[in-house]
Amino acid sequence: MDTATHDLNTLFAQLGLDNSDEAIEDFIHQHAGKLSDAMHLHQAPFWNEAQSAFLAEAIREDADWAEAVDSLSALLRH
Numbered sequence: 001m002d003t004a005t006h007d008l009n010t011l012f013a014q015l016g017l018d019n020s021d022e023a024i025e026d027f028i029h030q031h032a033g034k035l036s037d038a039m040h041l042h043q044a045p046f047w048n049e050a051q052s053a054f055l056a057e058a059i060r061e062d063a064d065w066a067e068a069v070d071s072l073s074a075l076l077r078h
Contacts, residue, residue: 004064011068015051028075041073 004010012019017027031046042055058065 006064006068008068008071011065011072014065015047015054028072032076032078035073035076037077041069041076044076 008024009019009021012024012027017023031044034046035041035044040056040059042052042059044052047055054065055069057063058069
């Protein structure tokens with residue numbers, strides 16, 4: 001059984017990004033508003049191929065990461 005925490009900090013670490021609270025805030029500030037309503041998070045131009053694939057799979061498979069991915073998507077759309 002996977003008991004790991006799947007929050008924004010661990011999502012950023014999984015994506016190979018700095019996962020400090022400050023870095024996450026900076027990332028959201030830098031990229032907020034760049035997603036159209038019709039665009040899925042994994043389609044955003046700021047992801048590399050591996051990051052995009054991970055995000056798409058997390059949602060498609062309704063994986064443990066899906067909630068954190070949805071949270072990130074919401075934060076980037078506001």
